Amino acid sequence: MRTPVALLVAVLTAACVVACGNDSDDAVTLWMYPVIADEASGRAFWQKVEAGFERANGVDLRIELQPWASRQEKLGAALMAGDGPDLVLLQSDMIPQYVDAKALQPVDDVLANSARAISPAVVDALSVNERAYAVPLYRTVTTTVYNRKLFAEAGVTELPQTWDEVKAAAPKLAAHGIPILDYSGSTEESLNLSFYPLLWQAGGSVFTADGTKSAFASAEGVSALRFLVDLEAMHGLPSDVATRHSEPPDDAVTTGRAAMAHTMTADGARTVAAAIGAQNTAIGLPLRDRTRATYGTPAGLSLLRDAKRPDVARKLLAYLMSPAVVDELCARSHYFPPWTASSPPSTDEVDKEFAQALPFASPGDTHPLARKVMGLLAPHLQAALIGTTTPERALADAAEEVDAMLGSG
Amino acid sequence: MPRLRSSMTTLAFLLPVLALSAAFRFLPMLGAVGLSMTDYHPGGDWRFVGAENYQSLAQDEIFLASLRTTLGYAALHVPLTVVVALGSALLLHAVPWGRGLFRAALFAPYATSLVLSAVIWRRVLEPTGFLERPSTVLAALAVVGVWRGFGYAMLILFAGIRNVPADCLEAATVDGASAWQRFRHVLLPALRPALFFVVVVETVAALQIFDTVYVMTGGGPVRASYTLAYAVYDYGFRYFDFGRAAAAGVVLWAIVLLVSLGQRRAFDRNP
Numbered sequence: 262m263r264t265p266v267a268l269l270v271a272v273l274t275a276a277c278v279v280a281c282g283n284d285s286d287d288a289v290t291l292w293m294y295p296v297i298a299d300e301a302s303g304r305a306f307w308q309k310v311e312a313g314f315e316r317a318n319g320v321d322l323r324i325e326l327q328p329w330a331s332r333q334e335k336l337g338a339a340l341m342a343g344d345g346p347d348l349v350l351l352q353s354d355m356i357p358q359y360v361d362a363k364a365l366q367p368v369d370d371v372l373a374n375s376a377r378a379i380s381p382a383v384v385d386a387l388s389v390n391e392r393a394y395a396v397p398l399y400r401t402v403t404t405t406v407y408n409r410k411l412f413a414e415a416g417v418t419e420l421p422q423t424w425d426e427v428k429a430a431a432p433k434l435a436a437h438g439i440p441i442l443d444y445s446g447s448t449e450e451s452l453n454l455s456f457y458p459l460l461w462q463a464g465g466s467v468f469t470a471d472g473t474k475s476a477f478a479s480a481e482g483v484s485a486l487r488f489l490v491d492l493e494a495m496h497g498l499p500s501d502v503a504t505r506h507s508e509p510p511d512d513a514v515t516t517g518r519a520a521m522a523h524t525m526t527a528d529g530a531r532t533v534a535a536a537i538g539a540q541n542t543a544i545g546l547p548l549r550d551r552t553r554a555t556y557g558t559p560a561g562l563s564l565l566r567d568a569k570r571p572d573v574a575r576k577l578l579a580y581l582m583s584p585a586v587v588d589e590l591c592a593r594s595h596y597f598p599p600w601t602a603s604s605p606p607s608t609d610e611v612d613k614e615f616a617q618a619l620p621f622a623s624p625g626d627t628h629p630l631a632r633k634v635m636g637l638l639a640p641h642l643q644a645a646l647i648g649t650t651t652p653e654r655a656l657a658d659a660a661e662e663v664d665a666m667l668g669s670g
Numbered sequence: 671m672p673r674l675r676s677s678m679t680t681l682a683f684l685l686p687v688l689a690l691s692a693a694f695r696f697l698p699m700l701g702a703v704g705l706s707m708t709d710y711h712p713g714g715d716w717r718f719v720g721a722e723n724y725q726s727l728a729q730d731e732i733f734l735a736s737l738r739t740t741l742g743y744a745a746l747h748v749p750l751t752v753v754v755a756l757g758s759a760l761l762l763h764a765v766p767w768g769r770g771l772f773r774a775a776l777f778a779p780y781a782t783s784l785v786l787s788a789v790i791w792r793r794v795l796e797p798t799g800f801l802e803r804p805s806t807v808l809a810a811l812a813v814v815g816v817w818r819g820f821g822y823a824m825l826i827l828f829a830g831i832r833n834v835p836a837d838c839l840e841a842a843t844v845d846g847a848s849a850w851q852r853f854r855h856v857l858l859p860a861l862r863p864a865l866f867f868v869v870v871v872e873t874v875a876a877l878q879i880f881d882t883v884y885v886m887t888g889g890g891p892v893r894a895s896y897t898l899a900y901a902v903y904d905y906g907f908r909y910f911d912f913g914r915a916a917a918a919g920v921v922l923w924a925i926v927l928l929v930s931l932g933q934r935r936a937f938d939r940n941p
Contacts, residue, residue, distance in 0.1 A: 334907035340712035341912060362910045363713030449888040504802045504891050566713045633909045637732075644892045649804070662732070669726070 288321035289573050290346040291562070292336070294329050296399070297594045298528050306593055314580050320573050333632070340364055340565070347568035348577065351395055353386035353558045353624040354453065354631055360389045361629035366564045366571065367392040371578045378601040383559040386624050395561030396582040397599035399591050402557035403454065403524040404618035405548055406533055410541040411439050411520040420543055421521075424462070424488050424550045431497030434520050441497045443519035444489065445507040446646050448639040453556045454507070454524045456642055457625050458547070459485040461554035467626040467634060473667060477638065478660035484550070486645055486652035493646055503646040510536070523548050524556055527595050527615045534611070544614035547621045557622025559599055630667065637662045699923075706916035716913075723917035732893070733901055733918065737925075739808065740898040744876035744929075746812035747819075751872045752865070754816055755823035760853075762824070763831045773828070780821035787818060788885035801887055804894035811895055814882050819875060823868040830864030831857065866937040870930050877926050898922050 297303035307324045314322050325346065327335065333355070339345040340362075351359065359365050372384065372393045379397055387395040407420050415433040419426070421441075431441040445455055457467065465481030468474070476482075492498050499505055499513055510532045513519035517537060522529070534542040547555035562581060568574045580586065584600075591598045595612055597619060628634070641659035644650045650658070706723055710716040727733045758776055765772055779787065791814045795801050800810040834857055842852045858865075880899035883889060889896035889904075898918065906915030 334903075337712055337907045337910055341906075343714075358910065359712075363711045363715045365713075447888055448890045501796060501799075501802055504887070630909075636904060636908065640890060640893045640896075643890055647802070647804070647891060649892065 287570065288323045289568075289570055289577055290323045290325060290348070291577070292325050292327050292346040292349040294327055294332065294350055296350070296560075296590065296596065299593070302593050306590065310581070310586060314577055317580070318573065318576060320570075322577065340567075343567065345565050345567060347570065347574040348562050348564055350398070350560055351563045352560050353395075354627050356387060356394050356563065357389050357627050357629040358632055359563065360394055364566055365394045366566050366568070367394055368396055368564055368575070368578060369393045371396050371575055371582070374579060375582060377584045379599050380601050383599040386559050386627065387561050389627075395563040396578045397559050397561040398581065398587060399594060399596035400557060400559040400599055400619075400622075401526065401596055402615055402619050402622040403458075403526055403547075403555050404615060404621075405521060405523050405545040406514060406525040406530045407521045407543040407545060408514055408517065408519075408533070408537055408541060409543045410537065411437075411517065415439065415520075420545060422545060422549060424548065427521075427548065428488070428491060428495075428497075431492055431495045435496035439518070439520050440492075440499050440513070441520045442492055443507070443513040443522045444492075444498050444502050445505050446503040446639075446643050447506045448636070448643065449506060450639075452635045452639060452642075453558075453625060456485065456489075456638075458524050458554060458556050459488060459550075461623065461625065462548055462550040462552060463488075464551040467631070468628055472626075472628050475634070475660045475663040475667070478656035481551070482656050483652050486642065486656060488550075489642075490645055490648075490652055493648075498646075503643045527611050530611050530615070531595075544611065547618055553621045554623060555618055555621050556625065557619065558624040560596075561599075633666065634663050637666065702916045702919055705913060706920050708913045710912040710916075712910050712912070719913065723913045724921070726914065727917055727921065732896070733898075735893060736896050736898050736901040737921075739894070739896055740877055740879065743808055743812060743815075743879055743895075743897060744873055746809060747815045747876040747879070748869060748872045750812060750816045751820050751823055752868060755820040755868065756827050756861075756865075758820065758824040759827035759831055762828050773825070776824055777821035779818050782818070784818060784881045785885055788814065788882045791817075791882075792886045795886075802891055804892050807887055807891065807894045811879070811882055811886065814886070815876065815879065818882075819872060823872060826864050826868050827861060830861045834860040862937060866933065869937075870933055873929055873933065874926050877922065877929065898925075 293307060295303060297306060303326070307326065311322050311324050314320075336345065336349060345364075356365070369392055372379070375396075380400075383397045383400060384393055387393055387397060405422075409420070411434065412418075412420060412430070415430070415437050417430045417433055421427040421430045427441060434441045460467065460477060460482055463481040463485040465479050465485065466476045469476045489498065489502075493502060499519060512522070512529070514522045514525070515529075515533045515536045525533070530542065530544055547553050562578055564571065564574050564578065587598055587600075590596075595609075597616070625631075638659045641650075641655040644658075645652050645655035707718060707720055708716045709719050709722075762769060762772055762776070792801065795810055795814075800806045838856050838860070839852055842856050847855070878899050879897050880903065883895050883897055883900050884903070887895045889900045899922065902915050902918045902922065905911045905918060
């Protein structure tokens with residue numbers, strides 16, 4: 262791996278080469294990710310989609326399956342080098358950043374011709390300034406997953422559903438050497454899957470309503486961080502909580518080293534069930550403090566501004582958002598369809614349980630600088646978890662940095 | 671006339687390398703300087719902002735802290751590497767048999783994948799808690815950096831030791847110089863060019879530290895290992911602020927250049 266300086270120079274070099282070259286490749290390119298966890302099933306599905314579109318339209322479609330890891334960095338480097346795809350899968354919270362970077366084209370016209378009604382909340386999440394920048398493919402939801410056996414062994418008969426219940430059960434599990442909650446405080450982790458759901462459960466938000474200032478250093482934010490710090494004090498979090506990465510399928514709940522996770526995906530729940538047994542796995546509603554909330558986000562396909570063949574790319578978007586394609590994708594991936602009347606993607610028990618969490622799911626505060634705010638806030642959360650500062654001070658320091666950044670545009 | 675022809679021949683042989691260097695090294699470097707003076711969007715839009723990115727970096731506490739962290743890391747990494755490499759080279763020189771085997775074994779970490787070794791070191795260090803404490807994380811990273819880098823420095827110094835005329839050391843021994851005196855007054859001055867090379871190479875590597883930080887700490891905890899190169903990565907590839915990333919890259923390049931020149935002056939001075 263090269264240093265970022267070398268990477269930057271390499272990108273500039275690639276940009277020179279691309280600029281000097283004559284790109285005669287007229288294929289439409291789509292960057293897709295392992296949305297379908299089963300690799301063979303995913304490959305078969307996308308090959309079918311590719312062949313179907315090529316046959317109907319007589320154009321060359323190239324669906325490139327990319328890994329989830331470092332997707333933002335890879336896409337940024339490709340865009341910088343002028344070598345990005347025509348279409349790319351983006352989660353709703355990523356879209357404002359790309360719109361701000363002037364990298365996307367609106368796709369309202371494609372969306373308007375949808376064969377089936379799309380949930381207004383989904384369209385809203387994929388829109389910036391009333392313009393839609395992605396056609397939805399699916400929506401995800403996370404919720405609480407428990408290791409029932411570990412709770413029983415610690416003498417906890419009722420699985421905790423509120424913060425108070427979690428705090429009450431934590432010492433009993435700690436006495437058995439088990440932290441109650443799996444939490445990853447590494448700065449590499451998305452706060453959407455760690456701190457933000459707790460912030461929302463406390464009734465707080467990341468930004469003020471107009472997006473001009475931070476709002477997490479509120480009483481609600483302090484309450485959410487204090488919840489974690491209190492759990493840490495009673496050995497209710499993994500001992501390396503401040504720096505640990507979540508590493509599915511080796512995460513703490515799957516491996517029996519923690520009793521519950523507060524933002525697990527349906528795939529994660531299946532992995533837990535396979536590892537510890539379905540009879541020991543319980544799926545609950547999202548945790549509740551002042552309110553019940555969790556992270557869940559629509560994902561859609563965005564059209565890049567520099568798409569080589571935008572006309573064909575728009576046809577492809579229309580094809581990909583057709584009910585036949587979306588429904589099969591959701592059935593294979595176990596994600597929820599984006600339609601107004603959304604039913605679970607399959608009849609299996611895990612999907613049914615996760616469907617209960619869907620009404621509480623939110624993509625959170627979408628903002629062009631949301632990812633940068635995560636980068637500024639995460640080290641301060643670490644400081645509180647390590648104990649070098651208080652929750653109040655940590656959030657106040659983070660707010661100062663974030664507000665300075667938001668103020669400078 | 672023959673001299674001119676000889677020069678032209680030399681130039682002709684050098685031309686391909688010069689052209690490649692200009693196209694793939696100097697042009698992108700100039701591009702990076704140009705980019706640092708723009709507000710550049712990945713979508714392709716840009717506007718000239720002059721020194722605005724540099725001014726903003728000068729007022730950015732996180733950037734300045736990353737600068738201090740980088741210098742702190744270099745202050746740990748470079749002396750440690752030189753000491754370990756020099757010690758290993760001296761031991762290797764003293765070994766009467768199996769020298770090739772020991773040399774290969776000591777050089778092996780340098781030949782391993784940096785990312786792979788960082789992953790393994792992370793697993794090794796995690797239980798110790800060194801990576802979780804802001805006060806110890808930089809030292810832990812420096813140990814990993816030294817483990818990986820000392821083999822190369824050792825080879826350079828070993829070659830330097832072998833080039834020291836044996837009669838000088840013998841003359842010093844005959845004159846009654848102790849082992850320390852022979853090392854301090856004969857070997858060390860003779861190793862000056864090799865030491866200069868090692869110090870410069872290791873300083874440049876230390877100032878550009880990124881890979882191990884990326885894999886082992888992600889710049890944490892609490893930004894205690896958030897280095898300059900990591901900041902460049904964050905600005906560019908996470909936040910798409912390519913103008914600012916380029917400006918930070920140019921600052922890093924200027925620091926490396928200044929430190930290298932300073933070291934050259936220090937080594938050129940008579941002992």
